[in-house]
Amino acid sequence: MHKRNSRLVLAVVAAASAGALLAGCAGSGGTPTTEDGKAKVIFWQQKFEDYQQAWFKQQVADFNESQDEIEIEYTVVPADTWDQKLKAAQAAGKAPDVKTTNYGNIKPMQANGQLADLTTLMDDQAIADIKENVADFVTVDEGVYGYPMLVEPSTVLFYRTDLFEAAGIDAPPTTYEELIEDARALTKDGVYGMNVAQTAPDLGWSSWGGQWNTAGALPLRGDWSEAHATDPNYEKLASLYQTLYMDKLMPQEATYGYADCSFFGEGTVAMSACGSWALGQIAGNPDWTTTQENFAVAPFPSSDGDATKPTATLGGWTLTVDSKSKVQQQAADFVSYMLADNPENLVEFFAASGFSKYAATTSVDEALAADPEAAENPYMAIISEQIVAHAKGEPAYPWDVSLAFATALEKAMRGGDIEASFDEAQAAITDIIEKQKLAGMGTGE
Incomplete structure (x- = not known):
């Protein structure tokens, strides 16, 4: 019964x-x-x-x-x-x-x-x-x-098929290197090649997938006794953000937050990282430049091209x-x-x-x-099978940890020294561990 x-x-x-x-x-x-x-x-x-x-x-x-x-x-x-x-x-x-x-x-x-x-x-x-x-x-x-x-999923790559065709690009990028190369080719005629989060509060959660992708773990891991913000693998993620921003391949002002795909919908950018919910936003704005007829989705590129590594959290x-x-x-x-x-x-x-x-x-x-x-x-199978299937869960540790790491990412993005920025994050997270008594509370990842 x-x-x-x-x-x-x-x-x-x-x-x-x-x-x-x-x-x-x-x-x-x-x-x-x-x-x-x-x-x-x-x-x-x-x-x-x-x-x-x-x-x-x-x-x-x-x-x-x-x-x-x-x-x-x-x-x-x-x-x-x-x-x-x-x-x-x-x-x-x-x-x-x-x-x-x-x-x-x-x-x-x-x-x-x-x-x-x-x-x-x-x-x-x-x-x-x-x-x-x-x-x-x-x-x-x-x-x-x-x-x-x-x-x-927190991170899906949205891209304009018409702009890709005009630039001679026949497939979405699969590595960070290809993403930057494509963003350069697409940045023209008043359109930026790419858009990603650019403020610490948005980077705090939108970069979790990238943290997993580059380092195979988050900056607070194991039993939460020790910070790992200085893991050198994170430098690949920071370098990606820094190149996109400093080379002006992305908007220079956060007019819209990461969760709002208006930059992409209004035609300001040719590619954008956003969550899957952007599909609903685009469908709900039929007057936008970006319509179902001229965009597609793909997994966000992996740092090394390995499509089985997570690029998003769920x-x-x-x-x-x-x-x-x-x-x-x-x-x-x-x-x-x-x-x-x-x-x-x-x-x-x-x-x-x-x-x-x-x-x-x-x-x-x-x-x-x-x-x-x-x-x-046209999007469901791609997102379900290529993104959701490899995605990780959101971290269970306090938001303060994510914000401390994201503050380092934002400093690096805007031209700060990457290593020094992560040193500051390491100190900040170590202080959080002590003050919030996190040591021994971790879930093992």
């Missing part, structure tokens, strides 16, 4: 035995209920693109109509107030039962005892369905603390259940309904995204492969 079905019966019995006096409240340590006696589950979703809110809203409505034991109370929280509202709710003992959580927060939140283990609440088949290279993002020891909804979102929730099973049933029980739910979501986000479970991958619209999408 499906765990949800069996546990729903128990939930109904428990709710019925509680009596009418408990309707509309949480009895003494009991299940929070609505006025008509349903178990009440609070769901918070961080605000994303409009189509995502529409999808979540429909899923909540469908779930509430599909059964009469559980009622989902749905709230959309703006991203700029999310952390503040969540911390306030947790401090008041009113944290949402279910919430959207990004991969980078899973392990820190689990270490703080904030997340329920879904292996005790969801079917074994649903847990086994999580793709192998995604499972590690949500797994601690043998427990799974978030059910993945999607992945989106960001994305999960649904988590609060460890202190009094309706953990009902909350997990809702998660199963949306993300595990019916792959077609997510096929609809990915179609609405313009196929700019990618499956985190095998069953959804299979459903997408069988869907005519997905199968005909």
Whole structure:
């Protein structure tokens, strides 16, 4: 029997035995209920693109109509107030039962005892369905603390096919050397050859794939006892950024942040690094110079041309259940309904995204492969098979570490001495390790 079905019966019995006096409240340590006696589950979703809110809203409505034991109370929280509202709710003992959580927060939140283990609440088949290279993002020891909804690679190379043809370039670059060579050939007539992140906050996360690619590891690795920012392999990444910027092969001002592909869409650059979500942005701006007819995607070049090395990290979102929730099973049933029980739910979501986000479970991958619209999408196979398949997860260490390393990258990009810049990052990360007591807290990578 499906765990949800069996546990729903128990939930109904428990709710019925509680009596009418408990309707509309949480009895003494009991299940929070609505006025008509349903178990009440609070769901918070961080605000994303409009189509995502529409999808979540429909899923909540469908779930509430599909059964009469559980009622989902749905709230959309703006991203700029999310952390503040969540911390306030947790401090008041009113944290949402279910919430959207990004991969980078899973392990820190689990270490703080904030997340329920879904292996005790969801079917074994649903847990086994999580793709192998995604499972590690949500797994601690043998427990799974978030059910993945999607992945989106942080770095995809977008390029203009018409400008490539005009410059006599017949294929996207596969090495850093080829990228620079192509950027030089494409920088003309008021168009820059390339665009990458250029401020420390953007470089902090957009360069993770490049850090893995050049050095095979991040600057804080192992058990987090020692910084490795001076690993000489990182100099290849810094040199790439420095050449692109100092030789004016890329825009000189960060008019748009890395997550915004407007430079590329408006025709300011011939090539651009951006996340897969840029596909949705381009599709949503039909008046741009860049249209589906004149651009293509490829993996970002590898420093040495090895296409099996990671060039991107996988960001994305999960649904988590609060460890202190009094309706953990009902909350997990809702998660199963949306993300595990019916792959077609997510096929609809990915179609609405313009196929700019990618499956985190095998069953959804299979459903997408069988869907005519997905199968005909010109970008999906490239990003899924050539980028997502080799990508790494986002680091679990504090953001301060990434920002310290990115500050060195920005200094180097703008002409600073590369070795001296990384020496400064080494000192900064060493200080973070000491002050935040990170030694021994690492995950082993």
